[in-house]
Amino acid sequence: MTEKPSWKVRWIARRNAVFASSRFQYWAARIPFIRSVARTRATQMFDHLVGFSYSQVLRAAVESGLLDLLAKGPVSASVVAGEIDLSEEAALRLLRATRALDLAEEAGPDGWMLGQQGAVLQADPGTQAMIRHHRLLYADLADPIDLLRRDRKEPTALSRYWSYAGALHGAAERGAETQEYSQLMAASQRFVADEVIGAFRFPGHASLLDVGGGHGEFIRRVGAAYPQMRLGLFDLPEVAEAAREPLAQSVGADRLTCHPGNFFENPIPEGYDIVSLVRILHDHDDEPAMALLRNIRGSLRPGGRLLLAEPMAAIPGAEAMGDAFFGLYLWAMGSGRPRTPDEISTMMREAGFSRTRVVPTAQPVIASCIVAHA
CATH class of the missing domain: 1.10.10.10 (Winged helix-like DNA-binding domain superfamily/Winged helix DNA-binding domain)
Incomplete structure:
Protein backbone atom coordinates (compact mmCIF):
# COMPACT_ATOMS: atom_id res chain seq x y z
CA MET A 1 0.00 0.00 0.00
CA ALA A 123 37.39 52.80 -2.03
CA ASP A 124 37.51 49.15 -0.91
CA PRO A 125 40.52 47.23 -2.31
CA GLY A 126 39.54 44.15 -0.29
CA THR A 127 36.20 43.75 -2.05
CA GLN A 128 37.91 44.34 -5.37
CA ALA A 129 40.30 41.50 -4.51
CA MET A 130 37.29 39.25 -3.86
CA ILE A 131 35.81 40.17 -7.26
CA ARG A 132 39.09 39.35 -9.01
CA HIS A 133 39.35 36.11 -7.05
CA HIS A 134 35.91 34.91 -8.17
CA ARG A 135 37.14 34.46 -11.74
CA LEU A 136 38.48 31.11 -10.49
CA LEU A 137 35.08 30.02 -9.19
CA TYR A 138 33.40 31.05 -12.45
CA ALA A 139 35.92 28.98 -14.39
CA ASP A 140 35.12 25.93 -12.25
CA LEU A 141 31.37 26.58 -12.62
CA ALA A 142 31.48 26.79 -16.41
CA ASP A 143 30.00 23.28 -16.35
CA PRO A 144 28.40 22.90 -12.89
CA ILE A 145 27.15 19.35 -13.43
CA ASP A 146 30.63 18.25 -14.48
CA LEU A 147 32.03 19.90 -11.35
CA LEU A 148 29.53 18.07 -9.12
CA ARG A 149 30.29 14.73 -10.78
CA ARG A 150 34.03 15.03 -10.35
CA ASP A 151 35.94 13.54 -7.46
CA ARG A 152 36.32 16.33 -4.89
CA LYS A 153 40.04 15.63 -4.66
CA GLU A 154 40.47 16.26 -8.38
CA PRO A 155 42.23 19.62 -8.88
CA THR A 156 40.16 22.66 -9.80
CA ALA A 157 41.08 26.29 -10.42
CA LEU A 158 40.04 27.12 -6.84
CA SER A 159 41.80 24.18 -5.21
CA ARG A 160 45.01 24.98 -7.10
CA TYR A 161 44.79 28.59 -5.96
CA TRP A 162 44.29 27.73 -2.29
CA SER A 163 47.05 25.15 -2.39
CA TYR A 164 49.44 27.71 -3.89
CA ALA A 165 48.27 30.57 -1.67
CA GLY A 166 48.56 28.37 1.40
CA ALA A 167 52.17 27.58 0.52
CA LEU A 168 52.88 31.33 0.36
CA HIS A 169 50.66 32.18 3.32
CA GLY A 170 53.45 33.62 5.38
CA ALA A 171 55.96 34.37 2.64
CA ALA A 172 58.03 37.49 3.09
CA GLU A 173 57.89 38.41 -0.59
CA ARG A 174 54.73 40.05 -1.89
CA GLY A 175 54.14 39.40 -5.54
CA ALA A 176 50.81 39.91 -7.30
CA GLU A 177 49.48 36.56 -6.13
CA THR A 178 50.39 37.01 -2.46
CA GLN A 179 49.19 40.61 -2.51
CA GLU A 180 45.79 39.47 -3.80
CA TYR A 181 45.74 36.73 -1.17
CA SER A 182 46.51 39.19 1.63
CA GLN A 183 43.83 41.62 0.45
CA LEU A 184 41.34 38.77 0.13
CA MET A 185 41.98 37.50 3.65
CA ALA A 186 41.98 40.98 5.17
CA ALA A 187 38.68 41.84 3.49
CA SER A 188 36.89 38.67 4.59
CA GLN A 189 38.20 38.96 8.15
CA ARG A 190 37.34 42.66 8.33
CA PHE A 191 33.75 42.09 7.22
CA VAL A 192 33.28 39.30 9.76
CA ALA A 193 35.04 41.20 12.55
CA ASP A 194 32.70 44.15 12.15
CA GLU A 195 29.68 41.85 12.38
CA VAL A 196 31.04 40.08 15.46
CA ILE A 197 31.96 43.30 17.27
CA GLY A 198 28.48 44.64 16.61
CA ALA A 199 26.77 41.47 17.87
CA PHE A 200 28.91 40.05 20.69
CA ARG A 201 30.03 41.93 23.79
CA PHE A 202 33.53 40.85 24.79
CA PRO A 203 34.44 41.17 28.47
CA GLY A 204 36.67 44.23 28.59
CA HIS A 205 39.58 42.60 30.45
CA ALA A 206 39.27 39.11 28.97
CA SER A 207 41.81 37.31 26.82
CA LEU A 208 41.10 36.22 23.24
CA LEU A 209 42.91 33.63 21.11
CA ASP A 210 42.12 33.62 17.39
CA VAL A 211 42.73 30.16 15.94
CA GLY A 212 43.76 30.08 12.29
CA GLY A 213 43.73 33.89 12.30
CA GLY A 214 46.14 34.38 9.41
CA HIS A 215 47.65 37.84 9.36
CA GLY A 216 45.50 38.90 12.30
CA GLU A 217 42.89 41.25 10.89
CA PHE A 218 40.23 39.86 13.21
CA ILE A 219 42.15 40.41 16.46
CA ARG A 220 43.43 43.72 15.13
CA ARG A 221 39.88 45.04 14.89
CA VAL A 222 38.70 43.42 18.12
CA GLY A 223 41.78 44.78 19.88
CA ALA A 224 41.01 48.29 18.65
CA ALA A 225 37.44 48.02 19.99
CA TYR A 226 38.56 46.52 23.33
CA PRO A 227 41.91 48.11 24.23
CA GLN A 228 42.22 46.22 27.56
CA MET A 229 41.99 42.73 26.09
CA ARG A 230 44.95 40.37 25.95
CA LEU A 231 45.25 38.93 22.45
CA GLY A 232 46.67 35.75 20.97
CA LEU A 233 47.08 34.44 17.43
CA PHE A 234 47.52 30.74 16.64
CA ASP A 235 48.50 29.75 13.10
CA LEU A 236 51.19 27.95 11.13
CA PRO A 237 54.73 28.93 12.20
CA GLU A 238 55.53 30.97 9.11
CA VAL A 239 52.17 32.75 9.31
CA ALA A 240 52.43 33.56 13.02
CA GLU A 241 55.94 34.88 12.54
CA ALA A 242 54.96 37.08 9.58
CA ALA A 243 52.02 38.48 11.56
CA ARG A 244 53.92 39.19 14.76
CA GLU A 245 55.56 42.54 14.04
CA PRO A 246 52.73 44.25 12.10
CA LEU A 247 50.22 43.12 14.74
CA ALA A 248 52.44 44.25 17.61
CA GLN A 249 52.72 47.69 16.03
CA SER A 250 48.94 47.84 15.67
CA VAL A 251 47.68 46.48 19.01
CA GLY A 252 50.78 46.74 21.19
CA ALA A 253 53.47 44.14 21.78
CA ASP A 254 52.68 43.95 25.50
CA ARG A 255 49.19 42.55 24.90
CA LEU A 256 49.95 40.20 22.00
CA THR A 257 51.25 36.63 21.83
CA CYS A 258 51.71 34.81 18.51
CA HIS A 259 51.62 31.03 18.90
CA PRO A 260 53.06 28.88 16.07
CA GLY A 261 51.41 25.56 15.39
CA ASN A 262 49.03 23.42 13.36
CA PHE A 263 45.54 23.17 14.87
CA PHE A 264 45.18 19.59 13.63
CA GLU A 265 48.51 18.41 15.02
CA ASN A 266 49.34 20.60 18.03
CA PRO A 267 47.38 21.41 21.20
CA ILE A 268 45.59 24.76 21.17
CA PRO A 269 47.36 27.16 23.60
CA GLU A 270 45.68 27.30 27.00
CA GLY A 271 44.94 30.17 29.34
CA TYR A 272 42.52 32.19 27.20
CA ASP A 273 38.99 33.13 28.21
CA ILE A 274 37.66 33.10 24.64
CA VAL A 275 38.82 31.23 21.56
CA SER A 276 37.58 32.54 18.21
CA LEU A 277 37.20 30.51 15.04
CA VAL A 278 36.52 32.84 12.13
CA ARG A 279 35.61 31.39 8.73
CA ILE A 280 37.54 28.21 9.49
CA LEU A 281 35.11 25.40 10.30
CA HIS A 282 33.21 25.55 7.00
CA ASP A 283 36.49 25.00 5.13
CA HIS A 284 36.78 21.47 6.52
CA ASP A 285 34.88 18.22 6.16
CA ASP A 286 33.11 16.81 9.21
CA GLU A 287 35.87 14.58 10.57
CA PRO A 288 38.64 17.22 10.68
CA ALA A 289 36.10 19.83 11.79
CA MET A 290 35.20 17.65 14.79
CA ALA A 291 38.88 17.12 15.58
CA LEU A 292 39.41 20.88 15.61
CA LEU A 293 36.43 21.49 17.91
CA ARG A 294 37.68 18.82 20.34
CA ASN A 295 41.15 20.37 20.29
CA ILE A 296 39.72 23.77 21.18
CA ARG A 297 37.51 22.31 23.90
CA GLY A 298 40.55 20.67 25.47
CA SER A 299 42.27 24.05 25.76
CA LEU A 300 39.46 25.85 27.58
CA ARG A 301 39.01 25.96 31.32
CA PRO A 302 35.49 25.75 32.82
CA GLY A 303 33.73 28.98 31.97
CA GLY A 304 35.75 29.49 28.80
CA ARG A 305 33.97 30.09 25.52
CA LEU A 306 34.37 29.33 21.85
CA LEU A 307 33.14 32.07 19.51
CA LEU A 308 32.52 30.77 16.00
CA ALA A 309 31.73 33.17 13.16
CA GLU A 310 31.18 32.28 9.51
CA PRO A 311 28.48 32.22 6.83
CA MET A 312 26.02 29.42 7.62
CA ALA A 313 23.36 27.47 5.77
CA ALA A 314 19.59 27.94 6.16
CA ILE A 315 19.85 31.40 7.74
CA PRO A 316 16.63 33.35 7.08
CA GLY A 317 17.35 36.08 4.56
CA ALA A 318 20.78 34.67 3.67
CA GLU A 319 19.85 31.23 2.31
CA ALA A 320 21.38 31.89 -1.11
CA MET A 321 24.75 32.92 0.31
CA GLY A 322 24.93 29.83 2.50
CA ASP A 323 24.03 27.03 0.09
CA ALA A 324 23.95 28.51 -3.42
CA PHE A 325 27.28 30.34 -3.09
CA PHE A 326 29.35 28.70 -0.35
CA GLY A 327 27.91 25.28 -1.08
CA LEU A 328 29.39 25.31 -4.58
CA TYR A 329 32.45 27.37 -3.65
CA LEU A 330 33.54 24.84 -1.03
CA TRP A 331 32.71 21.95 -3.36
CA ALA A 332 35.00 23.47 -5.98
CA MET A 333 37.65 24.05 -3.31
CA GLY A 334 37.51 20.34 -2.53
CA SER A 335 36.90 20.62 1.21
CA GLY A 336 34.23 21.69 3.67
CA ARG A 337 30.58 22.62 3.48
CA PRO A 338 28.23 25.29 4.85
CA ARG A 339 26.46 24.05 7.97
CA THR A 340 23.28 25.14 9.70
CA PRO A 341 23.44 26.56 13.24
CA ASP A 342 21.78 23.38 14.51
CA GLU A 343 24.42 21.21 12.83
CA ILE A 344 27.25 23.27 14.27
CA SER A 345 25.70 23.33 17.74
CA THR A 346 25.32 19.54 17.66
CA MET A 347 28.97 19.16 16.66
CA MET A 348 30.02 21.49 19.49
CA ARG A 349 28.12 19.47 22.09
CA GLU A 350 29.61 16.25 20.72
CA ALA A 351 33.04 17.86 21.10
CA GLY A 352 32.35 18.37 24.81
CA PHE A 353 30.89 21.85 25.09
CA SER A 354 28.10 22.14 27.65
CA ARG A 355 25.75 24.50 25.83
CA THR A 356 25.58 26.73 22.80
CA ARG A 357 23.67 29.81 21.73
CA VAL A 358 23.25 31.63 18.45
CA VAL A 359 24.19 35.32 18.50
CA PRO A 360 22.21 37.24 15.85
CA THR A 361 24.23 39.50 13.55
CA ALA A 362 23.07 42.52 11.57
CA GLN A 363 24.26 41.05 8.27
CA PRO A 364 23.99 37.24 8.34
CA VAL A 365 24.87 37.22 4.65
CA ILE A 366 28.40 38.02 5.88
CA ALA A 367 28.50 35.83 8.99
CA SER A 368 26.45 34.31 11.76
CA CYS A 369 27.78 33.63 15.26
CA ILE A 370 27.53 30.78 17.72
CA VAL A 371 28.98 30.82 21.24
CA ALA A 372 29.78 27.51 22.95
CA HIS A 373 30.49 27.25 26.69
CA ALA A 374 33.12 24.90 28.07
Whole structure:
Protein backbone atom coordinates (compact mmCIF):
# COMPACT_ATOMS: atom_id res chain seq x y z
CA MET A 1 0.00 0.00 0.00
CA THR A 2 1.40 3.38 -1.01
CA GLU A 3 1.80 5.81 1.87
CA LYS A 4 -0.24 8.99 1.50
CA PRO A 5 1.93 12.10 0.95
CA SER A 6 2.17 14.49 3.88
CA TRP A 7 0.09 17.67 3.93
CA LYS A 8 3.23 19.68 3.18
CA VAL A 9 4.03 17.63 0.09
CA ARG A 10 0.44 17.99 -1.13
CA TRP A 11 0.42 21.73 -0.45
CA ILE A 12 3.72 22.34 -2.28
CA ALA A 13 2.57 20.28 -5.25
CA ARG A 14 -0.69 22.22 -5.46
CA ARG A 15 1.05 25.57 -5.08
CA ASN A 16 3.57 24.75 -7.81
CA ALA A 17 0.83 23.63 -10.18
CA VAL A 18 -0.99 26.94 -9.66
CA PHE A 19 2.15 29.06 -10.11
CA ALA A 20 3.09 27.18 -13.28
CA SER A 21 -0.32 27.83 -14.86
CA SER A 22 -0.23 30.41 -17.64
CA ARG A 23 -3.81 31.42 -16.77
CA PHE A 24 -2.76 32.16 -13.18
CA GLN A 25 0.26 34.16 -14.36
CA TYR A 26 -1.96 36.20 -16.71
CA TRP A 27 -4.45 36.86 -13.89
CA ALA A 28 -1.73 37.67 -11.32
CA ALA A 29 -0.16 40.25 -13.63
CA ARG A 30 -3.39 42.26 -13.69
CA ILE A 31 -4.58 42.33 -10.06
CA PRO A 32 -3.03 45.37 -8.26
CA PHE A 33 -1.72 43.72 -5.07
CA ILE A 34 -0.93 40.37 -6.67
CA ARG A 35 0.72 42.19 -9.58
CA SER A 36 3.29 43.72 -7.22
CA VAL A 37 4.17 40.30 -5.77
CA ALA A 38 4.32 38.74 -9.23
CA ARG A 39 6.58 41.52 -10.50
CA THR A 40 8.94 41.08 -7.54
CA ARG A 41 9.18 37.34 -8.14
CA ALA A 42 9.72 37.88 -11.86
CA THR A 43 12.54 40.31 -11.09
CA GLN A 44 14.11 37.79 -8.71
CA MET A 45 13.98 35.09 -11.35
CA PHE A 46 15.50 37.45 -13.91
CA ASP A 47 18.33 38.26 -11.50
CA HIS A 48 18.96 34.53 -11.08
CA LEU A 49 18.92 34.15 -14.85
CA VAL A 50 21.41 36.91 -15.65
CA GLY A 51 23.38 37.17 -12.42
CA PHE A 52 26.54 35.91 -14.10
CA SER A 53 26.39 38.88 -16.48
CA TYR A 54 26.15 41.27 -13.53
CA SER A 55 29.18 39.70 -11.88
CA GLN A 56 31.14 40.02 -15.11
CA VAL A 57 30.28 43.71 -15.34
CA LEU A 58 31.72 44.05 -11.83
CA ARG A 59 34.82 42.18 -12.89
CA ALA A 60 35.27 44.33 -16.00
CA ALA A 61 34.91 47.53 -13.97
CA VAL A 62 37.54 46.37 -11.49
CA GLU A 63 40.07 44.67 -13.75
CA SER A 64 40.03 47.35 -16.45
CA GLY A 65 40.75 50.15 -13.98
CA LEU A 66 37.48 51.84 -14.92
CA LEU A 67 36.52 52.58 -11.30
CA ASP A 68 39.80 54.37 -10.63
CA LEU A 69 39.38 56.34 -13.82
CA LEU A 70 35.84 57.40 -12.95
CA ALA A 71 37.01 58.45 -9.49
CA LYS A 72 38.96 61.23 -11.22
CA GLY A 73 35.95 62.15 -13.38
CA PRO A 74 33.97 63.40 -15.03
CA VAL A 75 35.54 61.72 -18.06
CA SER A 76 34.14 61.25 -21.54
CA ALA A 77 33.52 57.89 -23.18
CA SER A 78 36.33 58.61 -25.63
CA VAL A 79 38.79 59.19 -22.79
CA VAL A 80 37.62 55.97 -21.11
CA ALA A 81 38.10 54.12 -24.39
CA GLY A 82 41.67 55.33 -24.73
CA GLU A 83 42.60 54.63 -21.13
CA ILE A 84 41.30 51.06 -20.98
CA ASP A 85 42.06 50.10 -24.59
CA LEU A 86 38.53 49.71 -25.96
CA SER A 87 36.76 51.16 -28.95
CA GLU A 88 34.55 54.11 -28.04
CA GLU A 89 31.47 52.03 -28.82
CA ALA A 90 32.64 49.24 -26.50
CA ALA A 91 33.56 51.72 -23.77
CA LEU A 92 30.10 53.28 -23.98
CA ARG A 93 28.51 49.82 -23.75
CA LEU A 94 30.54 49.08 -20.59
CA LEU A 95 29.73 52.47 -19.08
CA ARG A 96 26.03 51.95 -19.60
CA ALA A 97 26.25 48.46 -18.09
CA THR A 98 28.00 49.83 -15.01
CA ARG A 99 25.43 52.62 -14.79
CA ALA A 100 22.69 49.98 -14.62
CA LEU A 101 24.40 48.53 -11.53
CA ASP A 102 24.96 51.98 -9.96
CA LEU A 103 28.71 51.66 -10.42
CA ALA A 104 28.81 54.62 -12.81
CA GLU A 105 26.71 57.71 -13.31
CA GLU A 106 26.40 60.01 -16.29
CA ALA A 107 27.05 63.62 -15.26
CA GLY A 108 25.37 65.24 -18.25
CA PRO A 109 27.52 66.58 -21.08
CA ASP A 110 30.58 66.67 -18.78
CA GLY A 111 31.00 62.89 -18.93
CA TRP A 112 30.92 59.98 -16.50
CA MET A 113 31.62 59.65 -12.78
CA LEU A 114 31.30 56.98 -10.10
CA GLY A 115 27.81 55.97 -9.03
CA GLN A 116 26.97 55.41 -5.37
CA GLN A 117 27.85 51.71 -5.40
CA GLY A 118 30.90 52.45 -7.51
CA ALA A 119 32.18 55.00 -4.98
CA VAL A 120 31.91 52.39 -2.20
CA LEU A 121 33.60 49.69 -4.28
CA GLN A 122 36.40 51.90 -5.60
CA ALA A 123 37.39 52.80 -2.03
CA ASP A 124 37.51 49.15 -0.91
CA PRO A 125 40.52 47.23 -2.31
CA GLY A 126 39.54 44.15 -0.29
CA THR A 127 36.20 43.75 -2.05
CA GLN A 128 37.91 44.34 -5.37
CA ALA A 129 40.30 41.50 -4.51
CA MET A 130 37.29 39.25 -3.86
CA ILE A 131 35.81 40.17 -7.26
CA ARG A 132 39.09 39.35 -9.01
CA HIS A 133 39.35 36.11 -7.05
CA HIS A 134 35.91 34.91 -8.17
CA ARG A 135 37.14 34.46 -11.74
CA LEU A 136 38.48 31.11 -10.49
CA LEU A 137 35.08 30.02 -9.19
CA TYR A 138 33.40 31.05 -12.45
CA ALA A 139 35.92 28.98 -14.39
CA ASP A 140 35.12 25.93 -12.25
CA LEU A 141 31.37 26.58 -12.62
CA ALA A 142 31.48 26.79 -16.41
CA ASP A 143 30.00 23.28 -16.35
CA PRO A 144 28.40 22.90 -12.89
CA ILE A 145 27.15 19.35 -13.43
CA ASP A 146 30.63 18.25 -14.48
CA LEU A 147 32.03 19.90 -11.35
CA LEU A 148 29.53 18.07 -9.12
CA ARG A 149 30.29 14.73 -10.78
CA ARG A 150 34.03 15.03 -10.35
CA ASP A 151 35.94 13.54 -7.46
CA ARG A 152 36.32 16.33 -4.89
CA LYS A 153 40.04 15.63 -4.66
CA GLU A 154 40.47 16.26 -8.38
CA PRO A 155 42.23 19.62 -8.88
CA THR A 156 40.16 22.66 -9.80
CA ALA A 157 41.08 26.29 -10.42
CA LEU A 158 40.04 27.12 -6.84
CA SER A 159 41.80 24.18 -5.21
CA ARG A 160 45.01 24.98 -7.10
CA TYR A 161 44.79 28.59 -5.96
CA TRP A 162 44.29 27.73 -2.29
CA SER A 163 47.05 25.15 -2.39
CA TYR A 164 49.44 27.71 -3.89
CA ALA A 165 48.27 30.57 -1.67
CA GLY A 166 48.56 28.37 1.40
CA ALA A 167 52.17 27.58 0.52
CA LEU A 168 52.88 31.33 0.36
CA HIS A 169 50.66 32.18 3.32
CA GLY A 170 53.45 33.62 5.38
CA ALA A 171 55.96 34.37 2.64
CA ALA A 172 58.03 37.49 3.09
CA GLU A 173 57.89 38.41 -0.59
CA ARG A 174 54.73 40.05 -1.89
CA GLY A 175 54.14 39.40 -5.54
CA ALA A 176 50.81 39.91 -7.30
CA GLU A 177 49.48 36.56 -6.13
CA THR A 178 50.39 37.01 -2.46
CA GLN A 179 49.19 40.61 -2.51
CA GLU A 180 45.79 39.47 -3.80
CA TYR A 181 45.74 36.73 -1.17
CA SER A 182 46.51 39.19 1.63
CA GLN A 183 43.83 41.62 0.45
CA LEU A 184 41.34 38.77 0.13
CA MET A 185 41.98 37.50 3.65
CA ALA A 186 41.98 40.98 5.17
CA ALA A 187 38.68 41.84 3.49
CA SER A 188 36.89 38.67 4.59
CA GLN A 189 38.20 38.96 8.15
CA ARG A 190 37.34 42.66 8.33
CA PHE A 191 33.75 42.09 7.22
CA VAL A 192 33.28 39.30 9.76
CA ALA A 193 35.04 41.20 12.55
CA ASP A 194 32.70 44.15 12.15
CA GLU A 195 29.68 41.85 12.38
CA VAL A 196 31.04 40.08 15.46
CA ILE A 197 31.96 43.30 17.27
CA GLY A 198 28.48 44.64 16.61
CA ALA A 199 26.77 41.47 17.87
CA PHE A 200 28.91 40.05 20.69
CA ARG A 201 30.03 41.93 23.79
CA PHE A 202 33.53 40.85 24.79
CA PRO A 203 34.44 41.17 28.47
CA GLY A 204 36.67 44.23 28.59
CA HIS A 205 39.58 42.60 30.45
CA ALA A 206 39.27 39.11 28.97
CA SER A 207 41.81 37.31 26.82
CA LEU A 208 41.10 36.22 23.24
CA LEU A 209 42.91 33.63 21.11
CA ASP A 210 42.12 33.62 17.39
CA VAL A 211 42.73 30.16 15.94
CA GLY A 212 43.76 30.08 12.29
CA GLY A 213 43.73 33.89 12.30
CA GLY A 214 46.14 34.38 9.41
CA HIS A 215 47.65 37.84 9.36
CA GLY A 216 45.50 38.90 12.30
CA GLU A 217 42.89 41.25 10.89
CA PHE A 218 40.23 39.86 13.21
CA ILE A 219 42.15 40.41 16.46
CA ARG A 220 43.43 43.72 15.13
CA ARG A 221 39.88 45.04 14.89
CA VAL A 222 38.70 43.42 18.12
CA GLY A 223 41.78 44.78 19.88
CA ALA A 224 41.01 48.29 18.65
CA ALA A 225 37.44 48.02 19.99
CA TYR A 226 38.56 46.52 23.33
CA PRO A 227 41.91 48.11 24.23
CA GLN A 228 42.22 46.22 27.56
CA MET A 229 41.99 42.73 26.09
CA ARG A 230 44.95 40.37 25.95
CA LEU A 231 45.25 38.93 22.45
CA GLY A 232 46.67 35.75 20.97
CA LEU A 233 47.08 34.44 17.43
CA PHE A 234 47.52 30.74 16.64
CA ASP A 235 48.50 29.75 13.10
CA LEU A 236 51.19 27.95 11.13
CA PRO A 237 54.73 28.93 12.20
CA GLU A 238 55.53 30.97 9.11
CA VAL A 239 52.17 32.75 9.31
CA ALA A 240 52.43 33.56 13.02
CA GLU A 241 55.94 34.88 12.54
CA ALA A 242 54.96 37.08 9.58
CA ALA A 243 52.02 38.48 11.56
CA ARG A 244 53.92 39.19 14.76
CA GLU A 245 55.56 42.54 14.04
CA PRO A 246 52.73 44.25 12.10
CA LEU A 247 50.22 43.12 14.74
CA ALA A 248 52.44 44.25 17.61
CA GLN A 249 52.72 47.69 16.03
CA SER A 250 48.94 47.84 15.67
CA VAL A 251 47.68 46.48 19.01
CA GLY A 252 50.78 46.74 21.19
CA ALA A 253 53.47 44.14 21.78
CA ASP A 254 52.68 43.95 25.50
CA ARG A 255 49.19 42.55 24.90
CA LEU A 256 49.95 40.20 22.00
CA THR A 257 51.25 36.63 21.83
CA CYS A 258 51.71 34.81 18.51
CA HIS A 259 51.62 31.03 18.90
CA PRO A 260 53.06 28.88 16.07
CA GLY A 261 51.41 25.56 15.39
CA ASN A 262 49.03 23.42 13.36
CA PHE A 263 45.54 23.17 14.87
CA PHE A 264 45.18 19.59 13.63
CA GLU A 265 48.51 18.41 15.02
CA ASN A 266 49.34 20.60 18.03
CA PRO A 267 47.38 21.41 21.20
CA ILE A 268 45.59 24.76 21.17
CA PRO A 269 47.36 27.16 23.60
CA GLU A 270 45.68 27.30 27.00
CA GLY A 271 44.94 30.17 29.34
CA TYR A 272 42.52 32.19 27.20
CA ASP A 273 38.99 33.13 28.21
CA ILE A 274 37.66 33.10 24.64
CA VAL A 275 38.82 31.23 21.56
CA SER A 276 37.58 32.54 18.21
CA LEU A 277 37.20 30.51 15.04
CA VAL A 278 36.52 32.84 12.13
CA ARG A 279 35.61 31.39 8.73
CA ILE A 280 37.54 28.21 9.49
CA LEU A 281 35.11 25.40 10.30
CA HIS A 282 33.21 25.55 7.00
CA ASP A 283 36.49 25.00 5.13
CA HIS A 284 36.78 21.47 6.52
CA ASP A 285 34.88 18.22 6.16
CA ASP A 286 33.11 16.81 9.21
CA GLU A 287 35.87 14.58 10.57
CA PRO A 288 38.64 17.22 10.68
CA ALA A 289 36.10 19.83 11.79
CA MET A 290 35.20 17.65 14.79
CA ALA A 291 38.88 17.12 15.58
CA LEU A 292 39.41 20.88 15.61
CA LEU A 293 36.43 21.49 17.91
CA ARG A 294 37.68 18.82 20.34
CA ASN A 295 41.15 20.37 20.29
CA ILE A 296 39.72 23.77 21.18
CA ARG A 297 37.51 22.31 23.90
CA GLY A 298 40.55 20.67 25.47
CA SER A 299 42.27 24.05 25.76
CA LEU A 300 39.46 25.85 27.58
CA ARG A 301 39.01 25.96 31.32
CA PRO A 302 35.49 25.75 32.82
CA GLY A 303 33.73 28.98 31.97
CA GLY A 304 35.75 29.49 28.80
CA ARG A 305 33.97 30.09 25.52
CA LEU A 306 34.37 29.33 21.85
CA LEU A 307 33.14 32.07 19.51
CA LEU A 308 32.52 30.77 16.00
CA ALA A 309 31.73 33.17 13.16
CA GLU A 310 31.18 32.28 9.51
CA PRO A 311 28.48 32.22 6.83
CA MET A 312 26.02 29.42 7.62
CA ALA A 313 23.36 27.47 5.77
CA ALA A 314 19.59 27.94 6.16
CA ILE A 315 19.85 31.40 7.74
CA PRO A 316 16.63 33.35 7.08
CA GLY A 317 17.35 36.08 4.56
CA ALA A 318 20.78 34.67 3.67
CA GLU A 319 19.85 31.23 2.31
CA ALA A 320 21.38 31.89 -1.11
CA MET A 321 24.75 32.92 0.31
CA GLY A 322 24.93 29.83 2.50
CA ASP A 323 24.03 27.03 0.09
CA ALA A 324 23.95 28.51 -3.42
CA PHE A 325 27.28 30.34 -3.09
CA PHE A 326 29.35 28.70 -0.35
CA GLY A 327 27.91 25.28 -1.08
CA LEU A 328 29.39 25.31 -4.58
CA TYR A 329 32.45 27.37 -3.65
CA LEU A 330 33.54 24.84 -1.03
CA TRP A 331 32.71 21.95 -3.36
CA ALA A 332 35.00 23.47 -5.98
CA MET A 333 37.65 24.05 -3.31
CA GLY A 334 37.51 20.34 -2.53
CA SER A 335 36.90 20.62 1.21
CA GLY A 336 34.23 21.69 3.67
CA ARG A 337 30.58 22.62 3.48
CA PRO A 338 28.23 25.29 4.85
CA ARG A 339 26.46 24.05 7.97
CA THR A 340 23.28 25.14 9.70
CA PRO A 341 23.44 26.56 13.24
CA ASP A 342 21.78 23.38 14.51
CA GLU A 343 24.42 21.21 12.83
CA ILE A 344 27.25 23.27 14.27
CA SER A 345 25.70 23.33 17.74
CA THR A 346 25.32 19.54 17.66
CA MET A 347 28.97 19.16 16.66
CA MET A 348 30.02 21.49 19.49
CA ARG A 349 28.12 19.47 22.09
CA GLU A 350 29.61 16.25 20.72
CA ALA A 351 33.04 17.86 21.10
CA GLY A 352 32.35 18.37 24.81
CA PHE A 353 30.89 21.85 25.09
CA SER A 354 28.10 22.14 27.65
CA ARG A 355 25.75 24.50 25.83
CA THR A 356 25.58 26.73 22.80
CA ARG A 357 23.67 29.81 21.73
CA VAL A 358 23.25 31.63 18.45
CA VAL A 359 24.19 35.32 18.50
CA PRO A 360 22.21 37.24 15.85
CA THR A 361 24.23 39.50 13.55
CA ALA A 362 23.07 42.52 11.57
CA GLN A 363 24.26 41.05 8.27
CA PRO A 364 23.99 37.24 8.34
CA VAL A 365 24.87 37.22 4.65
CA ILE A 366 28.40 38.02 5.88
CA ALA A 367 28.50 35.83 8.99
CA SER A 368 26.45 34.31 11.76
CA CYS A 369 27.78 33.63 15.26
CA ILE A 370 27.53 30.78 17.72
CA VAL A 371 28.98 30.82 21.24
CA ALA A 372 29.78 27.51 22.95
CA HIS A 373 30.49 27.25 26.69
CA ALA A 374 33.12 24.90 28.07
